[in-house]
Amino acid sequence: MSMWKKKVLPLMMTVPVTMGLAGCAQTDAEVFAAPYEKGEQTIELQFWTSAVEEVNQALVDQFNETKGAELNIHVNAEYQGDYWEMQQKVNAAAIAGTLPNVFVDEVAMTKGFADNDIIVNLEPYIKATDFDRSDFQIGDLGNLYVGEDLYAFPHMRSVPVMYVNKTLAAKAGLDANGPATFAELEAYLQAAHDATGEPPMYLFNYDFWVMEALLHSYSGTTVVNAEETESNINSAGAVKLITFIEELESKGLVKVLGVTDSDAFYAAIAKPSTALIFASIGGYKTFAGMAQQSGLELGVSMIPTGDDGKRGVPVGGSNTYLANTGSDQEKAAAFEFMKWLSDTEQAAYASANTGYLPTRLSSLDTDLMKETIAAFPGYQVASDQLEFSKMRPMTGAYHEIEDLMGGRINEIWLENLNIQESLDKLAEEVNVILNR
């Protein structure tokens, strides 16, 4: 199942949708959209949700009881699975004509959905309702846009951070904030290793999003070129990074975990001998709770900087999308729901109850976020790190590409393959997908 689910299915689902709908992308930002007007009858909307279902459901319940009741809009939330299952279902629903009104999905899918006319341009709705987008604080806004037009609202947003075992750092006489630069990383890990005799860092490469951060910060490069027509994975910078990690691994300072080792990776977070982990801030509260169970204090620091102080972190998580379905009134109603969902209090609620970042600047001023940041200071670190944020690749085939790259790069490390040769071959495979 997992092979089908993770690799073949996204491809199978993408091809027919692309073939059927390519060329229909909505580029007409000047299209008029009327603002929502409350009618006699209640507008029923379908909202497909993905990760952190319970928080999404709680927000929908709040909407139905407050703003929804006021506007005669009722939202029905339906959980559809993880981001990739959602992508498959949205593509199938687009073909069958059964799209929901609003859905949540991963940030890197905006362009793919827009190119296939699955989602609508939000600019006309923004104009019609005088919506102020300037409060969005998610770092790089690229994954909300296609060209100049906004096609999505940010929902649950996250960045990779460096989790530091403060308890071990104190014991080994190390900086409780972890290494500030990659140049300091090896010495830091060596000291931690000397203190425990065990691997001080685990890398779960299947989460390729972390590798994107390392490519930005260590290598000053990206996974694909700016036009997204060619892979950079065999560039000098990428080769340098893969070599650096291989050297750390060969010295016993980093343990690379395979695709099926997610449990081992999470177990490593709560291990007294683990000094550092690179992972999403979205897991912050869970990770901190696990560490606490093991009697450890977990700190959050920014991803170390590379040469010349370079640092870049991809902004991940999810967006909400307005689907290209329903009447004009339903679309306007759906936009009202999206606006409410992304508003200050709701963004604060979503952040405080998960680990994801608040998507609005104003959310940081709410009592809820102030209390949350006081108890979990890592939120502030991640939020500050947004200054270095980068957008993720926009190609609709990116999930297929990151699956491929995660597996291949793991093989290089775990099977000691020739790095340049393997990355050249990998780049060719990625280029085929990019130019398909």
Add this chain to the structure above:
Amino acid sequence: MKTLIRTPGLILRILISVLLIVIFLTPFYWMILTAFKTLGEVLAMPPKFWVQSLQWQNFKDAFTRIDFLHYTRNSLIITLGTLIGQVLVVVPAAYAFARYDFKGKNWLFGTVLATMMIPGQLIFLPIFVMFAKSGLLNTYVSLIVPFIASGTAIFMLRQTFMQVPDSQLEAARLDNAGEFKIIYTIMMPAAIPTLSTLALLTFIGTWNSYFFPLVWTTTDAVRTLPLGIQRLQDIEGLSPQIVMAGNMMLIVPILIVFVVARKQIIKAFTYMGVK
């Protein structure tokens, strides 16, 4: 001397058998073990192969965090619906292929066999669109009907029906027995081991099915237990012990059915092997 010659082979067979048993049972053991652990024990490194105290709470959590009864009811309806549907469609089809000569029989039978070679993933989208257009999405019908006409079942049952002596059928016809009477009084009793095996395979396949209930449902109305268990992962976050407790409850019906039907299954495979 004969015993001495046989002993090394016997020892090797026993060793291989033990190895196979260990290979097959280790995942089950790990699932059961995890289901009874605390999160701390699950995350412990090196892994613990026993538990300090059994965590029954994990089962309670798995049962209450999702609508377990709702998902179980859906799984039962869909599994039993598929089984009943298969009996109504597969048995007459297999009988016709085994006992009748008609124009295009071989071509039709070849088509049935060909359906066994087409991965479901290739046809799920057209079927999804068909159900969506006919308003059957999120209904039991959409999760039962596509699996009723099983090529594997028709093939296996046809082979079994072909073994029944012609004389038995001729005698029944001389006694004015109709075709349905022949099917239900002669053919089906003769094929009980095969029917039991097919029923078990269908039960396991339908009960465990994840892909089709996932892609053919957009609401919780008819979603099945495997999807509910998967949902636990999202709800519980990093709690593999609760997910494993859910998985244990998921496989209980399969174990019960297997224990009840195991003699018939062994008989069916022995029978088919001999023939």
